Amino acid sequence: MSPSDRSRAEAPQAPSTGGVNPPGNVWQASVLSLFPEMFPGPLGLSLAGRALRDGKWAIEATDIRSFATDRHRTVDDTPAGGGAGMVMRPDVLDTAIAGVMPEGDARPLIYLTPRGRLLDQAMVRGLAEGPGCVLLCGRYEGIDQRVIEARGMVEVSIGDYVLSGGETAALVLLDACVRLLPGVMGAADSATEESHGGEGLLEYPHYTRPAEWQGRAIPEVLLSGHHADIARWRRAESERITKERRPDLWARHEAKQRGAGGMDGHPAAA
Ligand code: SAM
Numbered sequence: 001m002s003p004s005d006r007s008r009a010e011a012p013q014a015p016s017t018g019g020v021n022p023p024g025n026v027w028q029a030s031v032l033s034l035f036p037e038m039f040p041g042p043l044g045l046s047l048a049g050r051a052l053r054d055g056k057w058a059i060e061a062t063d064i065r066s067f068a069t070d071r072h073r074t075v076d077d078t079p080a081g082g083g084a085g086m087v088m089r090p091d092v093l094d095t096a097i098a099g100v101m102p103e104g105d106a107r108p109l110i111y112l113t114p115r116g117r118l119l120d121q122a123m124v125r126g127l128a129e130g131p132g133c134v135l136l137c138g139r140y141e142g143i144d145q146r147v148i149e150a151r152g153m154v155e156v157s158i159g160d161y162v163l164s165g166g167e168t169a170a171l172v173l174l175d176a177c178v179r180l181l182p183g184v185m186g187a188a189d190s191a192t193e194e195s196h197g198g199e200g201l202l203e204y205p206h207y208t209r210p211a212e213w214q215g216r217a218i219p220e221v222l223l224s225g226h227h228a229d230i231a232r233w234r235r236a237e238s239e240r241i242t243k244e245r246r247p248d249l250w251a252r253h254e255a256k257q258r259g260a261g262g263m264d265g266h267p268a269a270a
Pocket of ligand 1: 111112113114115136137138139140141142143156157158159160161162163164165166167169
């Protein structure tokens, strides 16, 4: 029985969308939102959509408003201390969380917020290895601080900009996680060599046919069939691009290399 199956049995019923709940130990995403119809959205297509249909992961999106208790189904109120906008109420949110997270649910409860820790590939890998996640999407000015603390939420941002709601951030986080789940990507799409992989480098440039296009040729080495030369070229390009575009990543990569004893064990150094 998946965590969401259990929660439905024990908690108030809530309308869900995208509820594909295959039996077994699938990676389970629960999303709390005022717009549950936004899920699975684009994740119902392509790689993630196929994996969803194949039961490699599951998602249920729950309408926070269905946990409101007054006749107007109110989920927000004016900010204490004054100011613009509205704040989502802690009592409604807490009941909604209890509705999708049964006692002992091991999944992290994540509040998407521009104040959170920046999402990166290491966090994505950690989440993909776990049982799934519960995502709380804010609206308006955000949510009452007390429910963040009471529920020990992990606050995660997808970038230094402000979205109108957490739903698109949740879709980004889920997309990044789902593609790493076992059996979702084919061997051809392997995540081992791509940007933000284990080495912390950005990826080298890609080319395909035609060999010449608008007077631009594919770098000769890539057509040489010499695998070691190709690997060396790709490595050098990865390093050049990372150094040029992301000095922060390059500095981290160099520090890691120094910690690991320099270039020993380095594939291109062999
Ligand atoms: N008043 C908030 C602030 O200044 O930090 C912004 C609220 S924003 C208009 C509404 C909701 O969008 C937030 O509660 C959050 O769930 C979501 N959101 C906005 N930007 C985000 C980001 N960069 N990463 C993750 N979630 C974000």
